[in-house]
Amino acid sequence: MGKTGTCQLCKKETVLELSHLIPKFIFRWIKETGTGYMRTSDNFNKRIQDGFKDYFLCADCEDLFCEDENYFAKNIFLPVVNRDVAVLEYDHRFYGCVVSIFWRVLKYTILAEEKDQAFYPALCALEKEWRLGLLSQGWNREDNRLHLLSGVDIVTVVAEDPVEVPDKMIQYMGRMVDAGIADSDTKCMLFLKIPRFLFIYQLFGFDGADFISTCIRPEGGYYDRGSAKIADTDVAGFFLGRAKMVEKMFSGMSPGQREKTQKFSDEKRNEVQGKDLGKILGYAQRKSNNN
Numbered sequence: 001m002g003k004t005g006t007c008q009l010c011k012k013e014t015v016l017e018l019s020h021l022i023p024k025f026i027f028r029w030i031k032e033t034g035t036g037y038m039r040t041s042d043n044f045n046k047r048i049q050d051g052f053k054d055y056f057l058c059a060d061c062e063d064l065f066c067e068d069e070n071y072f073a074k075n076i077f078l079p080v081v082n083r084d085v086a087v088l089e090y091d092h093r094f095y096g097c098v099v100s101i102f103w104r105v106l107k108y109t110i111l112a113e114e115k116d117q118a119f120y121p122a123l124c125a126l127e128k129e130w131r132l133g134l135l136s137q138g139w140n141r142e143d144n145r146l147h148l149l150s151g152v153d154i155v156t157v158v159a160e161d162p163v164e165v166p167d168k169m170i171q172y173m174g175r176m177v178d179a180g181i182a183d184s185d186t187k188c189m190l191f192l193k194i195p196r197f198l199f200i201y202q203l204f205g206f207d208g209a210d211f212i213s214t215c216i217r218p219e220g221g222y223y224d225r226g227s228a229k230i231a232d233t234d235v236a237g238f239f240l241g242r243a244k245m246v247e248k249m250f251s252g253m254s255p256g257q258r259e260k261t262q263k264f265s266d267e268k269r270n271e272v273q274g275k276d277l278g279k280i281l282g283y284a285q286r287k288s289n290n291n
């Protein structure tokens, strides 16, 4: 049963549907290919990682998202997570779907938390631009701010600038959901992390030359993860930090909790062996043995 209120997209007073912040096919896939449980890394992201839902869209607006979401699930997400497809040919619906998720996260969690920041007006302007774009299904064709890194091995360590890559980076890229905003004195970006996909939306301060073959275009195009690369070390540092947080979350558990988790993992190990979770854990193990 719906509930009456203001639809956050079309602004009509009407009956609202229970809407998901992150499309539910993503959480369904994570549950089906793992232990059936979801882990959370911090409180802010708990809402995102639980597959958070609330009444914020009317039925018409919810329908607007539907086609792009189905396209994304069938043509982009599932081929990559299930068959490790590296080259994607996509149309406008890929951009539309990713922006719709970004819009929901921005509108529902980020704006409320960033009111005191100097870039708050820029976030509000972006929210408005996306809202009007979603309503009219019309986008600025020249937009080159949406970028993607795909796969599980996204970090290449170069000799001139050695960094420590946390063991959990593979799990972070492979299986986790994370979203939010990252900023420094000079740069600001929104990010959206779902299994195998790391999307970045640049707000300001980035050098286009650092983003090589990573752009997702509003009109459609090709994406080849073999040539995609982000050379900005601030961006790399931020995501290594997110993966470290995941590591800390495991080591921060009480001995009792850890034992319980360990026992649980032993019991479940056979069960996840043939599933994606088993594959990712095995790959991370081999990689850490080789280091």
Ligand SMILES: [Zn+2]
Residues within 6 Å of the ligand: 007, 008, 009, 010, 011, 012, 057, 058, 059, 060, 061, 062
């Ligand atoms: Zn609406």
